[in-house]
Amino acid sequence: MSLRLKFNLVLAGVLLLAVAGAGLYVHRFLQQSAIEEVQHNSQIMMHAAMAIRDYTTELVKPHLDVTLAEKFLPQTVPAYAATETLRRLQNRFPGYEYKEAVLNPTNLRDRANEWEERIISDFREGRADLKKEVTGEVGEGMHRALYVARPITIKQPQCMACHSAPAVAPPTMLKVYGDNNGFGWGMNETVGIQVVKVPMYFPLEKARQTFNTVMAALVGSFVLLFVGLNLSLSSLVIEPMARLNRKLEDLATKDFLTDLVNRRRFFERLEAEMADTRVKKGNLSVVMFDIDFFKRINDTFGHDSGDVVLKSTALRVRELLRSSDCAARFGGEEFIILLKETP
Known part of the structure; x- marks a missing residue:
């Protein structure tokens, strides 16, 4: 259950209780006021007589x-x-x-x-x-x-x-x-x-109409409050938290340099795909490769240049893969690729 849904359920419950409580109080108050008005009018007539x-x-x-x-x-x-x-x-x-x-x-x-x-x-x-x-x-x-x-x-x-x-x-x-x-x-x-x-009839009907007007205004105010709080929640809480969660997810599952998934995430995906392949009796392939002479690149041109090579390699791999495939940086200059439905 998402944070927004939890918040909306709690807020809706509180507002419904508030509307019900206010409605009960207003209804009793207006009914009593109407009866008191009738009693007052009857006393006026009796004293007039x-x-x-x-x-x-x-x-x-x-x-x-x-x-x-x-x-x-x-x-x-x-x-x-x-x-x-x-x-x-x-x-x-x-x-x-x-x-x-x-x-x-x-x-x-x-x-x-x-x-x-x-x-x-x-x-x-x-x-x-x-x-x-x-x-x-x-x-x-x-x-x-x-x-x-x-x-x-x-x-x-x-x-x-x-x-x-x-x-x-x-x-x-x-x-x-x-x-x-x-x-x-x-x-x-x-x-x-x-x-x-x-x-x-007339005082009670007037009380009923007043009650309907008050409740309509109250419900309208609560709807505006509900919408306003939701918008505020989205802009001030949910969206910042979602961005933070995405960043944390990336830090936990992706290689910070190449933006490919890391080893832990890759093996989780591999385990799930292997189980699915066994059930469906399909095909699954794993390919590993590394960059030749990568140490010479680092030694000759520096680690920054090596990082550029790693990033370029990862970008090229992502361009060649299907959406169902998965590539990861296995370590150093080594990469590993999971290919679904591939013998």
């Missing part, structure tokens, strides 16, 4: 109660005012809902549905704390929403004027809603819930 109720009770109802004998105005009812005001938000913010869900409502549009009845039942039977809100999720897919519910418990005696019995209710109210619904309530009775629904 309570503010509208208080405003209606304190500043609207006292001025319009004097007309109750002549005409019943639903706008004076805090629950009606909060519901109608927040209903107008749905045109600009689809999925944002506020409802005062009641088991036995005066206005039938406020009747609790199945899952709202379960929450009311939890409050009435003590499975939920009357002093706390209840939160949860309802719906699936694009209709998945977070809800916040508060109990509607009768605490004010004024409420009994309209909800105890038809006989004591304002006649003008009976003309609008009739005498079949919204009666029989008792003091300290939990009759329903204030419930806010905020859609989760």
Whole structure:
């Protein structure tokens, strides 16, 4: 396994672990942020509903109660005012809902549905704390929403004027809603819930898109890092080491003067070729020769001239050999040649 491959495997493993770890953290962070945003929006809606109720009770109802004998105005009812005001938000913010869900409502549009009845039942039977809100999720897919519910418990005696019995209710109210619904309530009775629904799809979809963008940028950055490190590794480490290895290989296997292989390398090659020839039942020849009067050349013209003769001889030998053959300097002025497929 090459150094580059080892480095790339380690680097790829580290980067994959980094991407996986970062992806897990970013995904959890964005999901949590989206849920917190939904919870924040639901609290805003709930407090807005309570503010509208208080405003209606304190500043609207006292001025319009004097007309109750002549005409019943639903706008004076805090629950009606909060519901109608927040209903107008749905045109600009689809999925944002506020409802005062009641088991036995005066206005039938406020009747609790199945899952709202379960929450009311939890409050009435003590499975939920009357002093706390209840939160949860309802719906699936694009209709998945977070809800916040508060109990509607009768605490004010004024409420009994309209909800105890038809006989004591304002006649003008009976003309609008009739005498079949919204009666029989008792003091300290939990009759329903204030419930806010905020859609989760859009914040979660935004979180998903942000996650995809972040991961794409992260993966792109890691790819650039991977390529950059590989280029740096090649230019600063691998190529210099390869050149050094080639030099060391040459020093270990070649004759420094003639650039032919040395005796040790030649005999390694000869042993391998002989084994291969025995298996294939082929032919193999070894030729030895030397340079005549080489000592006279050294003595007459000097060792530098002798070296030139050795180099020229080696060059001529290489030119005549096939790529499958092998030549070596055996020692001094002696040379040896391995000829494959040669009888």
